[in-house]
Amino acid sequence: MTDDEHLRAVRDRFDDRAPTYDDSAMHRGLAAAVAAFAFASAELDGVDAVLDVATGTGLVLRAFRDHGFAGALTGVDLSPRMIDEARRHLPGAELIVADATRLAFADASFDLVTCVTGLQLFPHPDAAIAEWARVLRPRGRAVTATFLSFDPSRHRAAPPPGFLDHSPFDSVEHLADTVAPAGFRVARTETWTDGADELLIAELALSSAGAPRS
Numbered sequence: 001m002t003d004d005e006h007l008r009a010v011r012d013r014f015d016d017r018a019p020t021y022d023d024s025a026m027h028r029g030l031a032a033a034v035a036a037f038a039f040a041s042a043e044l045d046g047v048d049a050v051l052d053v054a055t056g057t058g059l060v061l062r063a064f065r066d067h068g069f070a071g072a073l074t075g076v077d078l079s080p081r082m083i084d085e086a087r088r089h090l091p092g093a094e095l096i097v098a099d100a101t102r103l104a105f106a107d108a109s110f111d112l113v114t115c116v117t118g119l120q121l122f123p124h125p126d127a128a129i130a131e132w133a134r135v136l137r138p139r140g141r142a143v144t145a146t147f148l149s150f151d152p153s154r155h156r157a158a159p160p161p162g163f164l165d166h167s168p169f170d171s172v173e174h175l176a177d178t179v180a181p182a183g184f185r186v187a188r189t190e191t192w193t194d195g196a197d198e199l200l201i202a203e204l205a206l207s208s209a210g211a212p213r214s
């Protein structure tokens with residue numbers, strides 16, 4: 001399968017799912033947990049601009065807004081229909097259809113990047129994570145949520161197994177190894193559970209020297 005075939009299949013799957021995606025109590029609950037986790041960090045006090053990668057219907061950005069976050073909200077997603085849903089709920093946000101590895105933002109544009117249950121779907125998560133390092137300001141942070149344990153029977157509308165790879169993010173150690181080449185270290189983690197799904201919420205810090213630039 002080529003990268004384009006992979007991206008098309010994932011996009012079509014989420015386009016189909018867009019009208020009912022918000023019915024998922026698990027995804028709504030996780031978005032709220034991610035926002036609470038982010039707002040609990042003293043390091044994130046000065047955040048003015050947030051980029052949510054694989055924003056879907058914008059649940060994470062909506063949870064930030066519901067927490068009283070008044071800074072700029074930006075989201076990107078591969079699926080035009082997921083973005084249409086996000087736009088209905090977030091009229092003030094900038095919401096863009098784009099692949100996570102091709103972000104049309106200048107270097108050092110954001111204080112915080114979030115990516116919640118997106119990484120396992122990307123054909124090249126390393127390239128997406130390198131983009132976070134590029135678009136983050138010095139001392140910027142990222143917050144991710146990835147599956148420690150994934151129960152396929154609870155995610156029947158998700159893309160089939162060939163389109164998912166949880167292994168680079170399914171433990172703190174694996175996540176740390178995966179993000180290190182882009183200049184990130186794992187600064188803080190929390191485990192969040194919903195039924196048989198167990199997720200790792202993690203705050204990633206850029207090393208003080210900044211990300212390695214090619």
Ligand SMILES: C[S@@+](CC[C@H](N)C(=O)[O-])C[C@H]1O[C@@H](n2cnc3c(N)ncnc32)[C@H](O)[C@@H]1O
Nearest residue numbers: 014054055056059077078079099100116118121
């Ligand atoms: C399980 S949903 C998570 C949505 C949202 N982050 C949330 O927590 O509700 C995964 C999202 O990743 C998006 N996605 C998958 N591959 C992508 C890619 N290569 N670039 C951008 N978005 C992608 C899908 O379209 C989908 O909206």
